[in-house]
Amino acid sequence: MNVYLPIAEISVNIFIILGMGTGVGMLSGIFGVGGGFLMTPLLIFIGIPSPVAVATEANQIVASSVSGVLAHWRRGNVDFKMGSILLIGGVIGSTGGVWLFAWLSTLGQIDLVIKLSYVVFLGIIGSLMMVESIKFMFNQRKGPSSKKRKLHQHNWLHGLPFKMRFRKSKLYISALLPLAIGAFVGVLSAIMGVGGGFVMVPAMIYLLGMPTNVVIGTSLFQIIFVTANATFLQSYLNQTVDIMLASLLLVGGVIGAQIGTRIGAKLKSEQLRVLLAAMVLMVCGKILFDLILTPDDVYSITSSGGHL
């Protein structure tokens, strides 16, 4: 059964979209990742114009983050003060990112920038995950290690001005740091169509030194606003948000996340993590090959009013 997507202006099989939504939703249920970094490339692979894929995925992430943050909020795992600083940075970053996106589109370089960003970030994240989980499996065989870690290290980052106290995170650090991290992730979110949790979470743990229990909830909290801002600006400036596509992805995503959470509770997470890492690296490899291999036709056309 085909459905015509009004903004993407192509006809797609409804079950492919629902299936992708369910599949990626399952993965996010199992691993607790947003899934944007898998969904956006998948949408591009099936022929959705990349500006539409990026903007529509931002819209879908609003929904999954709203749903996710409530669960963390109930458990008191959201640092609203830290989240607000991050989101101020995020809103600035994603606003800049959408402008950058529109500018790169007129130059004809947006596809390249989207793909290169994916290659770089998926490459880094995939390799790190792969190394980490293999190491973990290896260590487990040798028996548990008795390494103890400090809460966080002090370095030059703690000498920055505008210090603020974040009670929930038990931190006293410069507000500039979360502001900068938020802004950086905001730009990524606008250009790549991701929530940016995969960059935000490590940054919060390793750069800010936040306790892990509040990291996910706080990151979800700020992702809602950053992706909402990206959705608004993408619709306003570029008219690339496809509500029809977003709704189909949402339906699949909700069902998938339900199944995923249940599966995730039963399965061994280390082995699954290797699988996820392998998948991330595969997507990365596919995008990289597309950039390197000689294209069938070195010429391409676009209507100046948008995509073909």
Added chain:
Amino acid sequence: MIIRFIIIFLFLFNLANWPAKADALVADLSKHVVSITTGFTGTELLLFGSTDQEGSIIVVVKGPRKEVITRRKDQIGGIWMNKDSITFEGVPSFYHIAMTDPELFDLPVTAQLRHEIGSANIKFEAAPGTQKNIITPFRQALIRNKQKAGLYSVEPSIVQRRGGQLFRTDVFFPVNVPIGTYIIETLLIHDGEVKSATTTPLFISKVGLGAKIYRFAHEQPALYGIVAILIACLAGLGANWLFRKS
């Protein structure tokens, strides 16, 4: 509304013209409006007509004209990226050609150019200020890419003649067909000359839910963005509510 008037006007204009050359050439379409609905997967229209004169029939379908940017990729640091580009103006967004005998067709080049017969003769110009000497490959690439997208004919299709006077041809509009007003020109050619010509309009538009979404997104982009966010928030809340129940 305005578009509907234009169609009626063109239609009446055609009717008014018919009696004068009624014996020469008449042509019409099975439908003058194509609606792109949510389930749209492309459509085929029948063009039919009659003539009592000798000669071959050529049918040229042209979609609304738009500006198109053609870009060329170059390998830079091992990666293929867009480098040079040329903007072309007045490019028909759709082009289809059909004729009775592609082999016997003997029209002089000037007439071929005037009536845009054959994809090599489609009229569109590079934006002013473009270097003249590099245009040709970009122009060819534009036509090639349009053909690949199914929007331009590769080879002329066949106009069938029935019983001497009647003729018919099928025109296929693919799923990615651009919206707007199309002009369908039917020509009667004899002895290397255009003896008679008639034009028929066709309007392609989006209707139903898809059309409403498209119009909403383009006419009120700010409100559309807010609605998109609200839908997502409600869906998120709904999903959460479902989770808690189960």
